[in-house]
Amino acid sequence: MRWPTRLLHATAAQPHAFRSLATPVYRGSTVVFDRVAGIVDDWRQKDGAYSYGLYGSPTVLELGARIAELERAFHTFILPSGQAAIALVYLALCRAGDHGLVPASAYGPNRGLAADMLKGFGIEIDVYDPAIGAGIEALIRPNTRLIWTESPGSATMEVQDIPAIVAAAKARGVPVALDNTYSAGILFDAFGHGVDISIQALTKYIGGHSDVLLGSLSVANEALYERIGAARTQLGLSVSPDEASLALRGLQTLAVRLERMEKSTLEVAHWLAARPEIDLVLHPAFPGCPGHEYWKRDFIGSASVFSILFRDEMPTDAVSTFVDALELFQMGWSWGGTTALVMLYPELKRADRDYAGRLVRFNVGLEDPADLIVDLARALSVAREKPGP
Structure with missing residues (x-):
């Protein structure tokens, strides 16, 4: 090979026995395959079946796996921000003509998204009193597809009766999503209390040093995993392995x-x-x-x-x-x-x-x-x- 080719197809390699306490930062968009028979194009990057960097490198997937383990979730997706996680929940679960509920105490951009973009898509989101508890049953319609909760609420810190809301929602077959950023996925056991989706702004406690923008979206079951995962892929939501490595570091001192x-x-x-x-x-x-x-x-x-x-x-x-x-x-x-x-x-x-x-x-x-x-x-x-x- 001539030298320009050797720059791209070097044969030099180092042994792979190096062990470190830090997760390696895997960067890459293109995933290469050994044989035609091994080519896959699937966002479900598990068991080593990687297909494209957009769906997550080993660094990003390890962060998701660790958060899922922490929250005791079925699976955790890593996203560019907490707001991206909120938007993905709406876009994956709601369609034109659907109805949803969000507490008055929710993170401002969550309510802003509901009042602006979602309204333009023909999705109606009503604001409810965060202290409503079991009374939320009266607000659930036949076309209600999502109930948001946030506990404590942003700024005014209202703590919601999540178990009562979950019980009313499950009786009507409506999934409940929780912004669980305040609890870092630890102080409140979202899935132990019956929540279907738990999101976090990893920018906050898990990043921990005001130098990373990331979000997580954890799901309770395989059906939500499939629905959320497909929507995430169609929206092209990807994160940097460097950002993910900062969050992995933050987990160690959380x-x-x-x-x-x-x-x-x-x-x-x-x-x-x-x-x-x-x-x-x-x-x-x-x-x-x-x-x-x-x-x-x-x-x-x-x-x-x-x-x-x-x-x-x-x-x-x-x-x-x-x-x-x-x-x-x-x-x-x-x-x-x-x-x-x-x-x-x-x-x-x-x-x-x-x-x-x-x-x-x-x-x-x-x-x-x-x-x-x-x-x-x-x-x-x-x-x-x-x-x-």
């Missing part, structure tokens, strides 16, 4: 991070609950949090994200001053990483309450909680000194 974050978060939240400026601490482990009794019954712990509601006497511009004055709490979306975060919701409303401008959400990271409390105390002092309107 237990110690969750334990540390829970302890620190409770310390910070209890300190805030005693402050005169705060009307309510929305933390699932606190009795004042909606659905606290379900958290006590169904969860094995709490995580790093919670919200506070300032008293009515605190002007909204003073709340903004408080957030601006924080130094250790970085201002940014997302949560679940090692760094403390804060976010103000200036226009947040629920059917029974207007939270606009007074609700602040925190993610407590791996900083010393005493330092975070000093930061909060100083910012509250700055906010109190702000002149009134």
Whole structure:
């Protein structure tokens, strides 16, 4: 062979006996076959029957297998983001003329997708009270194809009675999907409580370091595996093995991070609950949090994200001053990483309450909680000194 050909068809190779604690990063789009008889074109890449990189490399499939093992799922698909996982559930299970239900406390882009794109596709999604429990039975129609749950809810932290919703749904043959990101697939046993589909934004706790965008979609049975898998293939949803390797790394420290974050978060939240400026601490482990009794019954712990509601006497511009004055709490979306975060919701409303401008959400990271409390105390002092309107 001439040298340009040798560059592409080298015979040099290293032995394969190298063993490492880290999963190799397998990159590749094209999968090569030894014989014509061995050619396959199937998204079900298992038992070594790889066909194309779009369907997942060994790195990506190992991440899915580990999450499925963690959640005790039939199978887990890895997707580009948590929102991609949410969209795939809708697009795989709903068609024009179908109906679905989503809680008012759900992740904003979930509700946005329902109100915009899905509506354009002729799919009707109604918003329901997250505290509805068994009462959801009255909202189920003959054409209802999906019920979303999210527990705790985004920002306002409502804990849902998932077993009651599941029982009502199963009686009518409707699958229940859960955004289980808060629990990292651990603190709440989705499949043990009868949920059919569990999604996570792996960007949060499993990635764990605010440097990866990934999602997972776990299913309870083979029928959902086939339906979701076919839809994922048709949509061309693929992820980078490099991103998957970061999530595999994050899994190794998930237990110690969750334990540390829970302890620190409770310390910070209890300190805030005693402050005169705060009307309510929305933390699932606190009795004042909606659905606290379900958290006590169904969860094995709490995580790093919670919200506070300032008293009515605190002007909204003073709340903004408080957030601006924080130094250790970085201002940014997302949560679940090692760094403390804060976010103000200036226009947040629920059917029974207007939270606009007074609700602040925190993610407590791996900083010393005493330092975070000093930061909060100083910012509250700055906010109190702000002149009134």
